Amino acid sequence: MKEDYMIYGDVVVFDTTHRTNKYNLICVPFVGINNHWKNVMFGCAFVTNEKTESFEWLFEVFKKSMEGQSPMTLFTYPDQAIGNAKRKVFPTTMHRLCIWHLYQSGVNEFEKLKANKFFHDAFQKCLTGCRNGDEFEKCWSSMVSIYGLQDNSWFKRLYDLRHKWSTAYNNDIFSAGILSSQRSESTNTTIGFNAKETANLNDLCIIFKNIVERWRSNERNDELQCSREKPTSCLPLTGFLKHASEVYTKTIFKDFEKEFLKSISTSIRFLSEEHDVKLYYVTVADEITSYQVNFNAVDFLVSCSCKRFEECGLLCCHCLRIMHVHSIPQIPECYIKRRWTKFAKQDLWDKSVSGRFEKGKNSATWRQKMVKKYYNLVLKDQENEEARAIIEDGLNAMTSALEALETTWQTRKATDETEISSSSYDMLDPSHSKGRKQRTDHLQKSKKKKTSDASDSNQ
Ligand SMILES: [Zn+2]
Incomplete structure (x- = not known):
């Protein structure tokens, strides 16, 4: 999750709307968006209340876990306490409100407008369809006057916060396109903490683990597909x-x-x-x-x-x-x-191999990094015949060098075994070993031998 955050942690969606469990705890996943525009999990927490100090504590812990790196944009549910905590812990991060939540709340706010398609369209236009302040002001005034929302406190408050949600404002800060994208809905709905009211913390941990595993499996499939097939287009690919x-x-x-x-x-x-x-x-x-x-x-x-x-x-x-x-x-x-890009994770692998992971200490980690590096290398140049030849020649040269190294090792091993068998130590075969007693006897024998050798030399 830390590795994913280092790559995709520029935008974080912090969702506090999951509350179904035995203890009425608020489940708050930290979610990002990967290079296939799918959800990626950075972490998850449970808080008992929605006070500013709780969110401050949580943001501090999250930031510390992620080596002090703050996101560029943080999407949250509209909440004063979250806003206060964000200002204190992530002062340079742009705070944005989840449009999907606003849309649902706005439409649900007015029963009589719920089924009105024109109201839906007008509201959606204000949320995601305006590219500058002038356009927004016109659209907003028109919607407010047509649907008689002038005295509605919810809409008044929403207007005051317009810089935090409308695409007309602050669009020069990276938000991965969530603001103007239809996909913002999927960011909020596919997290899927569908826990029962009787779920305990253990059940929630299992649910969390399953979600992460499912997302990672999807990511692996997407990566595989991208490596196997090129995108198709109705236009010539030139x-x-x-x-x-x-x-x-x-x-x-x-x-x-x-x-x-x-x-x-x-x-x-x-x-x-x-x-x-x-x-x-x-x-x-x-x-x-x-x-x-x-x-x-x-x-x-x-x-x-x-x-x-x-x-x-x-x-x-x-x-x-x-x-x-x-x-x-x-x-x-x-x-x-x-x-x-398809190579989103490559930089991290490079850094990991050269610095953060000590070479030789963890072969599994080293192996994963190298597999990824070679995989990306092959993927990058697979369409170029010259590049293919370079890669294949390189592989052949490496294979020959490694075979020579293997021969050297075999020779060295054989020499060592000959030296051991001709030495004076009486090595026991593990299958005939009778445990501690026999080993003690052997040590005593060696001790006696050494003593007799010593007495021989003294004589
Ligand atoms: Zn443009």
Whole structure:
């Protein structure tokens, strides 16, 4: 879990809504998102109450367990005590509210609006559909006036907290795309602590262990699939798409492909150029909002006012269009976020082998690291004939060197065995050994022999 946190701990979902158990304890899993956009478990705790000091203690313990590393973004249920604890323990972390909870609460708040599809859509638009403050304010005012929510305290409070949940605000901080993603629901619902009211701590531990095992098994299957098959596309896999299919996992590739397809239908307008930076306005067909893209033709650096890269870690359709116009052959390295790639765990394995784990002390750990390293090496260059030849030649050279080493060991072993058999020690065969007494007798014999040798030499 610590290893997973070192890779995917930039975003943490802290869910305090599981309470079903014998002691009415609150079960709080710390969950993240892996490179296949699936849940990964960082830890789990039980707290007896929802006071600020309880959450402070819990966050402190969690932070200490994770070598002091704080997440960039923490998603939680809307709760004052959690907010207070977060401010104290994770002061630099962006606090976000889980949209799924807000949506459920908002819709459940008004019985008469529960079945109103238009209200659902308007609320969803405010939650995830706005890209800037102006757009949000318009959508919110319209929803509040149409559905008569002006005097509703719940919605007033929600409006005050808008910077913590709407995609219109603070979208320049990485949140793994949870804010704007339909997948936020799955992050909250698949944790599945479906314990009975009579469940004790032991039962909950078993449930927790089973969940972790299931998630890890899914991860292994996803990794295997990504290593065996390349993603497919309705477009020819060339240029950016080819590069994306080589580096991203299948799920992330599909996200990238969606933006790539959108980029085809964009219209662009060149605005100005200052030094080497060109400024464009990019608009997606059928959309009113235009986004401002800055492109540096020297170092291929690009930035967009929609902030999708900052928020999700994937280039937006606006940037992709401008890069396409400038014939950039593949995705620049700085825009490939490692945590979304097939090689997300490789850095950690490298670090582990070179530093944290002492070589030779733990063969199982060393073996796992090396298997992973070789696996990633083969995976990375499997499509290139020259690279394949280098890998195969390297393997043949290593095999020969290891065979020579093995021969040396065998010779050394045989020499040692000859020396032992010709020595004066009377070694007992374990199958004929009669235990302590015989061994004592043998030691006494040796002692007598040594004594007689000593007396011989004294004579
Ligand atoms: Zn953009």
